[in-house]
Amino acid sequence: xxxxxxxxxxxxxxxxxxxxxxxxxxxxxxxxxxxxxxxxxxxxxxxxxxxxxxxxxxxxxxxxxxxxxxxxxxxxxxxxxxxxxxxxxxxxxxxxxxxxxxxxxxxxxxxxxxxxxxxxxxxxxxxxxxxxxxxxxxxxxxxxxxxxxxxxxxxxxxxxxxxxxxxxxxxxxxxxxxxxxxxxxxxxxxxxxxxxxxxxxxxxxxxxxxxxxxxxxxxxxxxxxxxxxxxxxxxxxxxxxxxxxxxxxxxxxxxxxxxxxxxxxxxxxxxxxxxxxxxxxxxxxxxxxxxxxxxxxxxxxxxxxxxxxxxxxxxxxxxxxxxxxxxxxxxxxxxxxxxxxxxxxxxxxxxxxxxxxxxxxxxxxxxxxxxxxxxxxxxxxxxxxxxxxxxxxxxxxxxxxxxxxxxxxxxxxxxxxxxxxxxxxxxxxxxxxxxxxxxxxxxxxxxxxxxxxxxxxxxxxxxxxxxxxxxxxxxxxxxxxxxxxxxxxxxxxxxxxxxxxxxxxxxxxxxxxxxxxxxxxxxxxxxxxxxxxxxxxxxxxxxxxxxxxxxxxxxxxxxxxxxxxxxxxxxxxxxxxxxxxxxxxxxxxxxxxxxxxxxxxxxxxxxxx
Numbered sequence: 001x002x003x004x005x006x007x008x009x010x011x012x013x014x015x016x017x018x019x020x021x022x023x024x025x026x027x028x029x030x031x032x033x034x035x036x037x038x039x040x041x042x043x044x045x046x047x048x049x050x051x052x053x054x055x056x057x058x059x060x061x062x063x064x065x066x067x068x069x070x071x072x073x074x075x076x077x078x079x080x081x082x083x084x085x086x087x088x089x090x091x092x093x094x095x096x097x098x099x100x101x102x103x104x105x106x107x108x109x110x111x112x113x114x115x116x117x118x119x120x121x122x123x124x125x126x127x128x129x130x131x132x133x134x135x136x137x138x139x140x141x142x143x144x145x146x147x148x149x150x151x152x153x154x155x156x157x158x159x160x161x162x163x164x165x166x167x168x169x170x171x172x173x174x175x176x177x178x179x180x181x182x183x184x185x186x187x188x189x190x191x192x193x194x195x196x197x198x199x200x201x202x203x204x205x206x207x208x209x210x211x212x213x214x215x216x217x218x219x220x221x222x223x224x225x226x227x228x229x230x231x232x233x234x235x236x237x238x239x240x241x242x243x244x245x246x247x248x249x250x251x252x253x254x255x256x257x258x259x260x261x262x263x264x265x266x267x268x269x270x271x272x273x274x275x276x277x278x279x280x281x282x283x284x285x286x287x288x289x290x291x292x293x294x295x296x297x298x299x300x301x302x303x304x305x306x307x308x309x310x311x312x313x314x315x316x317x318x319x320x321x322x323x324x325x326x327x328x329x330x331x332x333x334x335x336x337x338x339x340x341x342x343x344x345x346x347x348x349x350x351x352x353x354x355x356x357x358x359x360x361x362x363x364x365x366x367x368x369x370x371x372x373x374x375x376x377x378x379x380x381x382x383x384x385x386x387x388x389x390x391x392x393x394x395x396x397x398x399x400x401x402x403x404x405x406x407x408x409x410x411x412x413x414x415x416x417x418x419x420x421x422x423x424x425x426x427x428x429x430x431x432x433x434x435x436x437x438x439x440x441x442x443x444x445x446x447x448x449x450x451x452x453x454x455x456x457x458x459x460x461x462x463x464x465x466x467x468x469x470x471x472x473x474x475x476x477x478x479x480x481x482x483x484x485x486x487x488x489x490x491x492x493x494x495x496x497x498x499x500x501x502x503x504x505x506x507x508x509x510x511x512x513x514x515x516x517x518x519x520x521x522x523x524x525x526x527x528x529x530x531x532x533x534x535x536x537x538x539x540x541x542x543x544x545x546x547x548x549x550x551x552x553x554x555x556x557x558x559x560x561x562x563x564x565x566x567x568x569x570x571x572x573x574x575x576x577x578x579x580x581x582x583x584x585x586x587x588x589x590x591x592x593x594x595x596x597x598x599x600x601x602x603x604x605x606x607x608x609x
Contacts, residue, residue, distance in 0.1 A: 002200060002201070003195075003199075003200055003201065003202070006201060006202055007202070010181070010183070010184070011181040012181070012183055012207070013214055013355045013356070013357060016184070016193075019183065019184065019380065020191045020193070021191075022360060022380060023186050023191030023362065023380055024189075024190065024191045026360060026361060026362045026380065027186075027189045027191060027362060027364075028189070043294050043295070043296065043298075043359075044294060044295045045292045045293070045294060045304065045308075045312060046293055046294065046295050046312075046315075046316075047292065047293035047312070047315075047316040048288075048290045048291065048292055048293075048304060048309065048312045048313055048316050049290065049291045049292075049293075049316060049317075050290065050291065050332060050333065051289070051290060051291040051301050051400070052291070054269075055271075055301060055397065055398070055399040055400060056334070056399065056400050056401075056402060057265050057269075057399065057400070057401045057402070058402050059073075059258075059261060059401055059402065059403050059404070060403075060404050061404055062074075062257050062258070062261075062403065062404070062407065062442070062445070062446070062492070063445040063446055063448070063449035063493055064449070064493075065449045065450070065493040065494070065497075070261075071492070071493070071494055072264075073260075073261045073264040073265065073268075074260055074261060074264075074491060074492035074493075074494065075492070075494060076264050077259075077260030077261050077262070077263045077264035078127065078260045078491050078492070078495075080243065080244065080260070080263045080264060080267060081127040081128065081244075081259070081260055081263060082127070082128060082129050082144075083129075083240060083241070083242050083243040083244065083344075084127070084128070084144060084242065084243070084244045084245065084246055084259075084263060084344075085144060085145045085147070085232060085242050085244070085245040085246070085344060086120070086124045086144060086145065086146045086147065086245075086246055086248070087146075087147045087148075087149070087212065087216070087245060087246065087247045087248065088104070088117075088120060088146070088147070088148045088149070088248055088250065089149050089209050089212055089247060089248070089249055089250065089338075089384060090102070090103070090104050090117075090148055090149060090150060090154065090158065090250040092151075092153075092154065092250060093153050093154060094106060094578075096412075096413075096414060097411065097412075097413070097414050097415075097431070097432065097578050098414055098415070098574060098577060098578045099574050099575070099578055100574060101157055102154045102157045102158055102161065103116065103250045103251050103411065104116045104117040104154075104158065104161070104250050104251075105117065105157070105161050106251065106411060106432065106575070107436075107575055108253050108435070108436070108439050109436045109439050109440065109483060110436065110575065110576075110579070110582075110583045111440075111481050111483050111513060111515055111556075111583060112483060112485075112515060112517075113575075114485070115161075116250060116251055116253065117158075117161060117162070117168065118165065118168045119253055119256065119486075120146075120248065120256065121146065121167065121168040121169070121170045121175075122168055122169065122170075122485065122486040122487075123256045123486050123490060124143075124144060124146055124170070125143060125169060125170055125486070126486040126487065126490040127144075127260070127490060127491075128143055128144035129141040129142070129143065129144055129240075130142065130143050130171075132540060133169075133170075133171050134169065135166075137540075138171070141239060142171065142173070142174055142239060143170060143171040143174040144174065144242075145174055145176065145228070145232065145242075146170060146174055146175050146176070147175075147176045147178060147216060147219075148175065148176070148177050148178065149178050149179075149180055149209070149211070149212045149215060150177055150178065150179050150180065151179065151180050151206065152179070152182070155177065155179045158177060159177065162175065173222075176219060176228075178212070178215035178216065178218075178219065179215075180206065180207070180211045180212075180215065181207070181211075182204035182205055182206055182207065183204060183205065183206075183207040183379050183380060184202045184203070184204055184379065185202075185203045185204065185205055185377030185378060185379045186362070186364075186374070186377060186378055186379065186380075187373070187374055187377055188372055188373045188374060189371070189372050189373075194377035203377050204379070205377075205379045206379075207379065207380065207381060207382055208381040208382045208383055208384075209382075209383065209384040210358045210360070210381070210382025210383045210384050210386060210387075211382065212247070212384050213351060213356040213357070213358055213384070213387055214355065214356035214357060215356070216228075216229060216351065216356065217229065217351045217352075217355055217356030218356070221236075229347075229348045229351060230348065232344070232348075233344055233345050233348045241344075241345075242344045243267070243343070243344055243345075244263050244266060244267070244341060244342065244343060244344050245341070245342050245344045245347055246259050246262075246263065246339070246340070246341050247338070247339065247340040247341075247342075247384060248339055249337075249338050249339065249410060251410045251411040251412065251435065252337065252339065252408060252409070252410040253435070253438075253439050253442075254403075254406075254407040254408060254409070254438065254439075254442055255276070255339045256490075257407060257442060257446075257491075257492075258276055258339060258401070258403050258407050259276075259339065259341065260491060260492070261401060261403075262274045262276055262339070262341040262401045263341050265399065265401055266341050266342070266343060266399075267343075269397065269399055270397065271343070271397045271398060271399040272342060272343045272346040272347075272391050272396040272397060272398065273340065273341070273342045273343070273346075273387070273388055273391060273396075273398045273399070274340070274341040274342070274398075274399050274400065274401055275289045275302075275303065275336045275340060275385070275388075275398070275399070275400040275401070276336070276337055276338075276339035276340065276341070276400075276401055276403065277289050277334035277335055277336050277337060277400050277401065277402045277403070278334065278335050278337055278402065278403055278404070278405050278407060278408040279325070279329075279330035279331075279334065279335065279402070279404075279405050280330060280331055280333070280334065280335030281329065281330055281331065281426075281427065282310075282321065282322040282324075282331045283306070283310065284306065284335065284427055284428075285306050285427075286306055286335035286336065286337065287303040287304065287305050287306060287309075287335065287336040287338070287385065288303065288304050288305075288306065288309045288333045288334070288335060288336065289301070289302070289303060289333070289334050289335075289336045289400045290302075290304055290309070290333055292304065299393070299394065300388070300389060300393045300398075301388065301393055301394075301398045302385065302386065302388035302389055302398060303336045303383070303385040303386070303388065305383075309333075310322075313333075330405075334400060334402045335408075336385060336400075337408050337410075338384065338385055340384065340385060340387075342387070346391065346396060347387070350387065350390040350391055351390075353390060354390070357382075358382050358383070358384075358386045358387050358389070358390060359382070359386045359389050359390075360380050360381060360382045361380070361381055361382075362378055362379070362380050362381065363378065363381070364378035365378070405428075406438060406441055406442065406445075407442070408428075409428065409429075409430060409434050409435050409437070409438035410430055410435065411430065411431060411432050411435040412430050412431075413429065413430045413431045414431065414578070415431050415432070415433065415464070415466065415467060415577075415578055415579070415580050416466045416467050416468035416469070417431070418430055418431030418433070418434065418474075419431070419464065419465070419466040419469075419472050419473060419474050420466060420468075420469070420472060422474050423466075423472045423473075423474070424472075429474060431578070431579075432575075432578045432579045433462075433464045433474075433476050433579045433580055433581065434474075434476060436476075436478065436579065437476040437477060437478055439483070440478055440481050440482070440483060441477070443482050443483050443484065444456075444480065444481075444482045446489065446492070446493055446496050447482050447489075447496055447500065449493045449496070450493060450496045450497045450500045450503045451500075451503035451504055452500050452503040452506045452507075452508065453503075453504070453506060453507040453508065454480055454482065454508045455480070455507070455508065455509055455510045456477075456480065456510060457510065458510050459477060459479045459480060459510035459511065460478075460479050460510070460511055460557070460558070461475045461476065461477055462475065462476050462477075462478055462558040462560060462581050463475055463560050464476055464560065464579070464580035464581060465560060465562055465580060467577075467580070470562075476558075476581075478558050478583075479510060479511055479512070479513070479558070480508050480509065480510055480511065480512045480513065480514075481512070481513040481514070481515075481556070482508065482513075482514045483514075483515055483516075484515070484516040484517065485516070485517040485518070485536060487517065487518050487519060487536060488516045488517060488518060488519075488520055498521075499516075499520065499521060499522060500522050501521065501523060502523050502524060505523065505524035505525075506522055506524060506525045506526075507525070507526050507527065508525075508527045509527065509528040509529075511528070511529075511555055511557075512527045512528055512529060512530065512531075512555060513529075513530040513531070513555060513556045513588075514527055514530075514531050515530075515531070515532045515533070515534075516532075516533050516534075517533070517534045517535060517536035518533075518534060518535030518536040518537075518538060518542070518544065518593070519535055519538070519542060519543055519544065520533050520535055520544045520545075520546065521543070521544070521545045521546070522545075522546040523545060523546060523547045524546070524547050524548050524549070525546050525549045525550075525551070526549070526550045526551070527551050528551070528552045528553075528555075529551055529552050529553035529554060529555035529587065529588075529589065530551075530553060530554075530555040530556050530585065530586075530587060530588040530589065531551045531588070531589045531591075532588050532589070532590045532591065532592075533546065533591045533593075533601065534590070534591070534592045534593070535592075535593040535594075535599075537594045538593050538594055538595065538596060539595075539596040541596065542593065542595075542596050542597060542598075542599070543597075543598045543599070544591075544593055544598075544599045544600075544601065545598070545599070545600050545601070546600075546601045546602075547600055547601070547602050548602050548603070549601050549602055549603065550603070551589045553586075553587040553588070553589060554586040554587040555586060555587060555588075556583055556584060556585045556586060556588070557583075557584050557586065558581045558582070558583055558584070559581060559582055559584050560580060560581050561576060561577065561580055561581060561582065564582070568582075
């Protein structure tokens with residue numbers, strides 16, 4: 001009875017019968033005979049090539065204020081985000097990194113300890129339809145839907161973090177958590193279901209992040225009479241229809257910078273889907289955006305996983321190696337990083353075709369050359385990005401925006417693995433230390449592009465040593481640290497210029513740290529040390545101006561954990577250990593404004609005008 005109840009409770013669309021039939025189809029056997037020969041898969045990819053150039057837009061820098069097209073893309077993209085649905089695919093714990101809770105709870109950086117979840121929600125709030133929403137001021141349009149896919153491991157922990165931090169100021173009614181279920185495993189080509197040793201329960205594993213589309217399709221509207229996606233697409237209760245939907249991964253903070261531009265080009269080029277990509281080295285573990293030809297002759301565009309791409313490219317082109325761009329390091333094929341933007345009405349129509357199902361696959365390890373039995377149970381899987389194959393290409397265009405490599409440094413590797421990747425293979429570390437470094441780099445460059453004098457020559461570097469092999473180490477460039485919240489700068493260089501109206505009068509030394517929160521305008525500042533200006537808790541309408549302020553103090557420094565005294569080493573947290581260093585905050589000039597009014601910070605005085 002318990003086994004039947006478990007089977008009946010499966011959330012896979014179509015139930016166990018559809019799952020078994022799909023397994024047999026994917027395994028090439030529509031019968032129960034495990035020795036039946038596999039039929040040729042007519043949807044198998046047989047050729048890969050570069051997409052048409054009209055489907056690729058290159059954006060090498062996010063901080064080029066002299067590029068009028070970039071300035072326009074950023075400005076209009078910001079405006080377009082008001083009609084955007086946000087989706088966070090966040091099924092993971094940080095155990096692989098050495099962090100015992102959800103990865104969304106990790107700090108993006110340790111200057112302010114802002115978590116990834118806080119960063120995304122505050123960014124979406126500032127970008128959306130009602131940036132001034134608060135529990136005390138709930139009037140105006142509803143905040144944009146923010147959908148979060150969780151798992152059994154992360155669901156309750158995500159709820160706990162949101163509730164403890166009051167949803168980081170976001171409207172709780174606009175945040176929807178969607179828990180991903182697991183699917184049964186199979187044991188052979190007949191798609192027999194795998195059972196536990198006692199035969200009383202199913203052996204189950206995650207189905208993959210392609211589940212996010214089924215979960216979104218299944219969300220009911222608040223009235224319970226319709227689907228949420230249909231209401232959002234049509235516009236109800238006086239709300240405008242939504243025009244785009246953006247999918248983000250849990251620990252790539254740069255998505256907050258690339259998404260507005262991707263949305264702009266989605267609409268400008270009349271695409272139904274826009275992949276976000278970066279330059280990739282041949283063989284790197286990143287999916288590839290490319291054109292594909294199937295066995296049945298169908299042409300399409302989308303993602304091919306890196307482990308499949310190389311043999312396909314060699315077969316298609318006759319070349320063993322991918323061609324490189326002029327610089328000689330990166331492949332001409334861009335790497336898809338799974339930040340996806342789609343036309344929302346087109347996406348809704350695609351979901352309705354098959355209740356949110358995307359193409360699936362199964363990748364069993366066989367016991368022998370007969371390829372009938374599996375070494376271990378295997379499950380059907382799906383990928384979020386394969387929603388591309390639910391559109392009618394080429395009638396519905398699927399494009400790609402390729403950004404600079406500095407927009408991609410996810411936190412997916414433990415420190416030892418990240419350092420080894422750099423030292424042994426020359427690939428990106430993708431660990432917490434380099435994720436923090438990348439975020440400071442993006443924030444700093446955005447401000448420097450305004451003309452602010454941020455001196456980086458001879459800035460201190462931090463040596464990060466592998467905890468598994470002390471002979472392996474990398475250097476990260478954290479300083480000068482310039483970091484801020486979404487109330488100060490949420491978007492691009494044009495917005496940054498409003499915060500630094502006379503940038504030539506602002507100078508930041510190589511060892512300095514500047515942390516700014518809230519509605520602050522910095523007219524003139526000389527900083528050699530650490531300065532915190534926090535007006536984030538001040539009432540709406542409060543203005544803080546910085547004029548003729550000179551700050552010089554001991555400031556902060558990054559200390560490798562191997563150089564810490566024994567007492568300090570014992571006090572290290574998981575957050576410190578997965579980075580390999582701590583930010584020692586020796587002296588900070590802190591200016592905290594919590595009252596309303598207009599304030600001027602000058603010299604050692606905070607004046608309320």
